[in-house]
C-alpha cells in the first residue's frame with residue numbers, strides 16, 4: 001500500500017487559500033471545488049486530491065501546515081480512504097471543478 | 108501550430124480519452140490562465156515519470172502555465188530528467204541529442220519566423236544544468252552571442268540527476284555526490300554573468316517556492332524573446348534524490364537556498380524594458396514619480 005494526500009473539507013473550507021495546488025509538483029492533482037463545504041455553511045469551497053495522480057510526496061502537507069498554517073492535509077494509506085476523487089470522475093466547469101467520490105481501490 | 112492542432116477531428120471526439128477532451132474544452136488554449144486559477148482548469152501537462160516531490164517537476168508545471176500563448180509554443184529539450192515531463196505536455200516538444208538544444212532551437216526559431224512572419228511562435232528551451240552549462244555550453248553561448256530570439260531555461264538541480272549523481276559545472280564547490288565522492292574541486296559556474304556578457308536581453312534567477320514570480324519571469328522572458336533577443340532564466344530546481352532532501356522538505360530547502368545563495372535577480376536591458384512597456388503595457392519600468400522632498404525640521 002502507499003500514502004496519498006487527503007484534505008479535510010471542514011478544515012480547508014474555513015480558509016480555502018488555494019496555496020497547496022500551486023506547490024504540488026503534479027498537474028491537476030490538487031483541484032478546487034467552489035461547492036465543497038457549502039452544505040456545512042462554508043462560503044468559499046475546498047481543495048481536494050485526485051488520488052490517482054498523487055505521488056505521495058507530502059509537499060502539500062508542508063505547505064498547508066507551514067505556509068497556510070491550517071493543517072488541513074494528512075497522508076493516508078490509499079486503502080484507508082473509503083471514497084476519494086479520481087480523474088475520471090472530475091468535471092470541469094467555468095471557474096471551478098466538481099468530483100463524484102468513488103472507492104480509490106479496485107476490488 | 109495553432110488552436111486547430113488541439114481540436115478534435117470530426118467524428119473522433121467520442122473516442123478521445125477524458126483527459127484530452129478536458130484539455131480541449133477546459134484547457135488554457137486560446138485563453139489567458141494564471142497560477143491563481145490552478146486547480147480549476149485542465150493543464151496541458153499530463154502524468155509523467157519524474158520522481159515524487161521533485162522541485163523540477165513543479166517548476167516545469169508552473170512554467171507551462173505561464174507560457175503566454177501555449178498553442179503557439181514549441182519546447183526544446185535534451186537528455187536529463189526534465190524532458191520526462193516536458194514531453195508529456197500537449198505542446199510540441201523537440202528532443203535533440205544531448206547538448207544540442209540551443210542549436211536546434213536557433214534553427215527552429217529562424218524557420219518559424221520565415222514560415223509565419225510576424226505572427227509570434229515562441230520557442231522555449233528547457234534543459235538541465237549539465238545540458239546547459241557543460242555539454243551544451245558552446246551552443247548555448249553561441250546562440251546568445253548571435254542574439255537568437257528564443258528563451259533558454261536552465262533547470263539547475265546542481266547535479267546530473269538522470270544518470271545518478273555526477274557533478275556538473277553548476278554543482279557547488281565541495282559538494283560530495285555519489286559519483287563525485289571526493290567533493291567538487293571547482294566553483295559553481297557563473298552562467299548569469301556569462302549570459303549578460305553574451306548580450307542576453309533578459310536574465311533572471313528564480314526558485315519555484317514563489318509560483319507567481321516564476322509566472323512573471325517566464326512571461327517576460329518569452330515575450331522579450333519574440334523580438335528583442337535571447338533571454339535566460341536560471342531556476343534552482345533541487346534534486347531530492349541526489350541531495351537526499353525528504354520530499355516534504357523540498358520547499359523548505361528551496362526557501363533556505365533562496366535566502367542563502369539563490370536570491371531572485373532580474374536583469375532587463377533598456378531595449379527590453381521599452382518593448383515590454385510599449386508593446387505589452389508593462390508598468391513596472393515606467394519612471395517612478397519623484398518622491399516628495401523630505402520635510403526639513405524647523406523649515407516652513
Ligand SMILES: Cc1ncc(C[n+]2csc(CCOP(=O)(O)OP(=O)(O)O)c2C)c(N)n1
Nearest residue numbers: 186187188205235236237238266267268269
Ligand atoms: C551525448 C550523451 N552523453 C551522455 C548521455 C547520458 N546522459 C543522459 S542524461 C545525462 C545527465 C543529465 O544531467 P543534467 O543535464 O544536469 O540534467 P538532470 O538530469 O540533472 O536534470 C547524461 C550524462 C547522453 N544521453 N548523451
Ligand code: SF4
Nearest residue numbers: 012017018020064068
Ligand atoms: S493549503 Fe490548506 S487551507 Fe489552503 S487550500 Fe490547501 S488544504 Fe486548503
Ligand code: SF4
Nearest residue numbers: 024054055057058060
Ligand atoms: S502528496 Fe505530493 S503529489 Fe500528492 S497531492 Fe500532495 S503535493 Fe501533490
Ligand code: SF4
Nearest residue numbers: 158161188268346347
Ligand atoms: S532524479 Fe532528481 S531531478 Fe531527476 S526526477 Fe528525480 S528528484 Fe527530480
